[in-house]
Structures are given as structure tokens and as C-alpha cells.
Amino acid sequence: MIRPLVRPFRGFTGWIRELQHRRVFKVIAIYAAGAFVLLEAASIVMPALGFSDTLFRILVILTLLGAPLSVVLAWMFDITPQGVVRGTPAEEVAEPPTDMSGSGRSLNARERPGVDSQAPDSGHLAVVPFSDLGGSGTDDYLIQGITEDIIGRLAKVPHLRVIAPASVMRFKGQDPAPRKVGEALGVRHVVCGSVQEAGGRLRIRANLADTATEHTLWAESFDYEAEHLFEMESDVARQIAEALEGTLAPAVAKEVEARLTSNMRAYDAYLRGRYRWDQRTERSLERSLELFGEAVSLDPGFAHAHAGIADAHLVLAMYGARPPGEDMEKARNAALRALEIQPDLVEAKTTLACLTGQYDWNWEEAERLFLEATGSRIPYPTAFRWYALNLLMPLGRMDDAREALATNWELDPLSPVTLLSEGAVAFYSRDFEAAKDICQELVTKEPAFAVGHLFLGRVLRQLGDLPEAERVLRAAVSLSGNNAESRAALACVLGASGRNEEVDAIVSELTSGKAYVSPALLAGIEIGRGRVEEALSHLEAAVEIRATDLAWVGQRPGFDPLRAEPRFKALIERIGFCSSLWPPKGPTDQSPPEA
Structure with missing residues (x-):
């Protein structure tokens, strides 16, 4: 079926949205700038070469006639990694794939009790693990750490809902199509890329794609000295955020670009510690404690490293690997120290809430802390899950537990x-x-x-x-x-x-x-x-x-x-x-x- 060139849209805002979607405004701006440069150059060069004014006037007319043609082409076609394709109306790409039964049921989100399936929201984003470009031998912990850091920075941007690392790590070692990621995670946008480490330098290639159309919306390469990893991570995250949200407010940009520590060796130890902690075995948790301790010794003011120590002691006690007394008290001390340094650190607050309920049996205070953690402006999936499993469920509040897990599911499906x-x-x-x-x-x-x-x-x-x-x-x-x-x-x-x-x-x-x-x-x-x-x-x-x-x-x-x-x-x-x-x-x- 031939799609009509022009179709009705809902009012003036519908037209504006469609023009933005088809990048018509961008094409007009680029064409106008190019025409201006061309005519300015021609006005200088043509007289010097002896060309008549008539020829210049013909050039001006052709340039003016080309403007509406460029608009029409921008409306009809789009340039993608797969080549030039016919443009798709915004109303069509905004809708998720549905089943063919006529029920209209979304296939993007897994159906589960108490949580309705829903279409991918334009603010839902996944950053899949970056690949090791060309088998450069870049350490696995470093690639995972870079991915998780970018996720953490993007989660600070209002209106962006970023999928948690545990879910995106399912795509580690793959090269998934954007549409596949969108269907699996219920997201509208996906970031993927590669990392290469060579000669003391780090190179990252990243691109942002629409999961419905698989169109690339933004792509960039970054080349930094390895010791400037912080700047690279913040640069990548800021550019991705601005590609989605436009220019960031100064306060938001400051948060996105904030450093966890100024000590690169401490940061490296922290990344290694988190990598070990994620493995959740007794041996890996004990090793993570050593690495977090190394990070703290290099930078005593590193709040996230103190929170890592708290998490490791807590999980060792929760898993029954060791008697709870010593580990729980060490977890408490480390969490409190992290909160002294950074009072709004949601990871430390979640750990403190968990041990206050599980070990102190002070359920009222534990719930207060959990509500602070789950109410954080920066969503932390673990806070919702631990609130459900370690407080609401023990108290028999199963419906409340399901509600908390619904948010966890959205962020970590x-x-x-x-x-x-x-x-x-x-x-x-x-x-x-x-x-x-x-x-x-x-x-x-x-x-x-x-x-x-x-x-x-x-x-x-x-x-x-x-x-x-x-x-x-x-x-x-x-x-x-x-x-x-x-x-x-x-x-x-x-x-x-x-x-x-x-x-x-x-x-x-x-x-x-x-x-x-x-x-x-x-x-x-x-x-x-x-x-x-x-x-x-x-x-x-x-x-x-x-x-x-x-x-x-x-x-x-x-x-x-x-x-x-x-x-x-x-x-x-x-x-x-x-x-x-x-x-x-x-x-x-x-x-x-x-x-």
C-alpha cells in the first residue's frame, strides 16, 4: 500500500511534533546555513573570475527553489544506518508492537500480577554493556564499570527512567538490534557502543538509537587518556542526555558530571570491588571487601566505597555465610560513614534500612529509611526490592510488597x-x-x-x-x-x-x-x-x-x-x-x- 505524502494530524501541536520527528526543522536550518555560505562565497568569487551578474542571479533562484525541495525530501525520507528509507509517521513509531489477536495487548513488557503491561515511554532508556572493540583485551571489570557509571549518571536526569545494570547485563557479549532490546526491556531508546584500551588511552564509540525505528539519533567517538576516565564518562553521559532532553539545566548538568572520587586508583579499586560484589559468592564478597577497603584507604572521603563495604558485610550476613553480629555492625558503621560524607546516598540508606529491620527488629525506623530511599529522586531498584522482601513481606503486607516490586520490575525487568x-x-x-x-x-x-x-x-x-x-x-x-x-x-x-x-x-x-x-x-x-x-x-x-x-x-x-x-x-x-x-x-x- 502506498502511504500518502500528507496525512491529518491532531491540531497545530500534532503538526509541530511531526515536523520535529521528521527532522524538517533541522534540515531547514542546515540548508539555510549552507545556502548562505554558498551565496556569500559566490558573491566574492564570481566577479573575480569575470562571471556576469546574470549567472549569480540564476544561482540565487536555484538556491531558493531548492529550499522547498529539501523540505519535501526531509518529510518523505530518512537516512538510517541501513540506508535511505521512507519516513515513518510519529504516531506509528510511538506505538509498541502488539499481538495480532485484536486485544491490543503490548508485547514490550512482561505481564505479571498486579502490574499492567505498558508501551515503552519516550523517557525509558537502556544502556547495554559496551563491547571490547576488536578484542583489545580491555579488562571486563572496567567495561562493566564504565557501563554502570554511565547508567548512574543518566539516572540523575529528570524524566529519564534508566534500566538497572542487572537487566542490561543480559546483553553482555552480544550485539543486539535496538528493536530486540526495546521489546525485552520495554524501552524507547537504547545506547550501545564499544571500548578500546591501548597505549594508555581509552576510546569509546557510543550511539543512541530509537528501538521502534532502529534509527540512530546520535553517535559520537571519545578519545581520552586513561587517567581522565571520569571526564570521558561524564562527557558521554551528558551528550546522551542532551540528545534526548536538550540542553541540561546547570544543576542537572553538574550532577551528571559529578565525580565519585578525585583519586583514579581509588576509583579503579572501587570498580573491581563492585564487579566482585555482583558475583554474590562468599569468596567474591570477601574479595570485594578488600577492594572497597583499598579504595577507602586511598580516598577516605569516597562515600560510594564506604557504601560498598556496607553492602558486602550486609549480604554476607543476609546469606548466612557468617554470624550476623560482627558483619551487621560493620555494615552499620560503613553505611553511617557514607551518609556522613554524602547524606543523600541512596545505596547507603537502603543498606541501613535493611539491617535496621533484619537485625535491629526496629521495623518502624526501617520503614522510615526505606521510604526515604524509595522516594529518592534518583530511582534505585534495589531499594524497592529490599523494601518489599525485607520489610513488607516479613510484616505480612503482601499487597504493598507487590506494589514495591512493580517499580523494581519496571527498572530491572x-x-x-x-x-x-x-x-x-x-x-x-x-x-x-x-x-x-x-x-x-x-x-x-x-x-x-x-x-x-x-x-x-x-x-x-x-x-x-x-x-x-x-x-x-x-x-x-x-x-x-x-x-x-x-x-x-x-x-x-x-x-x-x-x-x-x-x-x-x-x-x-x-x-x-x-x-x-x-x-x-x-x-x-x-x-x-x-x-x-x-x-x-x-x-x-x-x-x-x-x-x-x-x-x-x-x-x-x-x-x-x-x-x-x-x-x-x-x-x-x-x-x-x-x-x-x-x-x-x-x-x-x-x-x-x-x-
Whole structure:
């Protein structure tokens, strides 16, 4: 079908929008400037060469006639990396791909409970990991750090919603088409590029594309000495922001260009630390602590490095890798120091909120801190996720948790932790069938994600499918490197199957003293074997050391057999929960013993 050259648009503003979209104003400006230069040059050169005035007048007429022709061509065609293509009306490219069933359902965002699918907004942006240009050998941590820094800078621009690093890292090592990124992340614009390190210099090539049309909107190359990485990152981010938003207000430009530290060696150590922290193993977290500590020793005023130390200690305690006392206090001190240096640092505030709830059991103060973190002008996806999982869910406020996770999903849609969070809310809400569907989707997408197998095994246990639960939990044990939580969950399934000798073997390993094991895990195993008194004793021991996994004791289905026990009611009230609100009522009453 032949598209008409001119079509009706909605009023004067519709015409202006269409002219801007087709770059007509830009073409007029360029043509006028070029014509002016041409005629000025001709007025000087032609008389000197003996040409008549008539010839000059003909040139003027041709130049004037060329103006409307350039406008028509600008309206009809566009120049893209794929060549000259026919222009697409703004109304068409603004709409996302939809299904062909006539429902009009968007295919850009994954549908999920409580969150409507929506079209990509013009302010939604993804910065996919830059590639190593020509296999130059640029360190992986440096490329990832540059990508994450640019994301962080762009997130400071009002009206821009920038996808979190965990989701864009899914495209690492790929060269995805802009349309593919747009469909996967629900964004209208994508930034991609490459990094090359050679001879003490860094070269970055970056381009900004429209995911609907795949047209390149901006492209630039940057060449700096490696020691001027800060200037390069801020230059790239500022130019991308201005390509999308126009000239930035001075205050915004100042934020975008701000340095985290003035010490390049400290920054390098920090990037290495964040790279290790993202791997989330006990060994990598301990290494990240060393690197963050090195950054702080080089620059004691480096707030983000102090926040990194806080994050590493917090996660080590939350994962049950070490007793919580020492790590939680170190996390607190580091977070408070970071906030002394930079009072609005959302990362440090989120960490402080988490430990205030999980370790101090001061849920009111924790929520105040979480609300400050989630209300920050610069969105921080982890704040929304931790608010949902580490405060709202333990307090039984499942609808509020879903709402917080909806924002997390918008900013971090492809992270496996995002999908796991949705499954966790379903599990603790006793909607085991929904939790099963979500966790099965997760392990299909992420077969090496140990925590996904752990939660799926727990869900299957609740549904009474013991053979499949055992199979999945054995995979969790293997993938996690013999993690204590996975072994404890497996022991619960084995106990429900009457295989007490195997349970005893696992308990013997867990209590050997070789590594810290939360008493709450041992309590879950004893519940599975029907030993109520022993389970309560383990839980009381967990309270004494403020074990971090106690935060969910009021909601976990595995502790349901204890809820009528006076000792258990006293225990959960000591943690700060109201016993009258426990446990939550879900869509199913089937709650066989599990931990």
C-alpha cells in the first residue's frame, strides 16, 4: 500500500511534533546555513573570475527553489544506518508492537500480577554493556564499570527512567538490534557502543538509537587518556542526555558530571570491588571487601566505597555465610560513614534500612529509611526490592510488597532476582500454584541460579510432590556449592519421606562447627521430623544471636505447626511481629510441614 505524502494530524501541536520527528526543522536550518555560505562565497568569487551578474542571479533562484525541495525530501525520507528509507509517521513509531489477536495487548513488557503491561515511554532508556572493540583485551571489570557509571549518571536526569545494570547485563557479549532490546526491556531508546584500551588511552564509540525505528539519533567517538576516565564518562553521559532532553539545566548538568572520587586508583579499586560484589559468592564478597577497603584507604572521603563495604558485610550476613553480629555492625558503621560524607546516598540508606529491620527488629525506623530511599529522586531498584522482601513481606503486607516490586520490575525487568522476588511473594502468600509457575519459569530461564531451585523445591514440598522436590533441591545443593540453606531444605524433604538416617547425616554436617549455620535452619529440620520442643529451642537460640533469617519466621509456611505454641508466639513478638497478624491467609490451606 502506498502511504500518502500528507496525512491529518491532531491540531497545530500534532503538526509541530511531526515536523520535529521528521527532522524538517533541522534540515531547514542546515540548508539555510549552507545556502548562505554558498551565496556569500559566490558573491566574492564570481566577479573575480569575470562571471556576469546574470549567472549569480540564476544561482540565487536555484538556491531558493531548492529550499522547498529539501523540505519535501526531509518529510518523505530518512537516512538510517541501513540506508535511505521512507519516513515513518510519529504516531506509528510511538506505538509498541502488539499481538495480532485484536486485544491490543503490548508485547514490550512482561505481564505479571498486579502490574499492567505498558508501551515503552519516550523517557525509558537502556544502556547495554559496551563491547571490547576488536578484542583489545580491555579488562571486563572496567567495561562493566564504565557501563554502570554511565547508567548512574543518566539516572540523575529528570524524566529519564534508566534500566538497572542487572537487566542490561543480559546483553553482555552480544550485539543486539535496538528493536530486540526495546521489546525485552520495554524501552524507547537504547545506547550501545564499544571500548578500546591501548597505549594508555581509552576510546569509546557510543550511539543512541530509537528501538521502534532502529534509527540512530546520535553517535559520537571519545578519545581520552586513561587517567581522565571520569571526564570521558561524564562527557558521554551528558551528550546522551542532551540528545534526548536538550540542553541540561546547570544543576542537572553538574550532577551528571559529578565525580565519585578525585583519586583514579581509588576509583579503579572501587570498580573491581563492585564487579566482585555482583558475583554474590562468599569468596567474591570477601574479595570485594578488600577492594572497597583499598579504595577507602586511598580516598577516605569516597562515600560510594564506604557504601560498598556496607553492602558486602550486609549480604554476607543476609546469606548466612557468617554470624550476623560482627558483619551487621560493620555494615552499620560503613553505611553511617557514607551518609556522613554524602547524606543523600541512596545505596547507603537502603543498606541501613535493611539491617535496621533484619537485625535491629526496629521495623518502624526501617520503614522510615526505606521510604526515604524509595522516594529518592534518583530511582534505585534495589531499594524497592529490599523494601518489599525485607520489610513488607516479613510484616505480612503482601499487597504493598507487590506494589514495591512493580517499580523494581519496571527498572530491572530481566534480573533473575526480580522474578524470584515475585515468586517469593506468592510463596509467602500461600499461593503455591502461582509460586510454582513463577519458579519453574525462573529455573528454565536461569538453570544455574541456585536460589531459584531452592524456592522451587520449597514450593513443591508444600504441594506434596516430594520426589520432584528432592530432585530440584539436590540441584540447588550442587549449584550453591553445598550451601547450608539448600542442604537444610533437602533435609526437610527427606524427613517428610521418612529417610531419617539421611537427615541425621545432613544435620551432623551442619552442626560440625566447620562453618556458621543459622539455628533457624536446624529448627526447620526438626519441625519436619515432628520434634516441636527441639525446633523451639533452636529458634530461641537464633533469637539470641539475631539470626537474619528470623525475619521471615512469621510468614514461612514451614513454621505453621508451631503457631499455636506459646513459646513461638512469645518469640515472634520479641522479633517485633504482632502474633494476631500471623500467619497470612492464602488461596490454599494446604500447608504440610516444611522449612
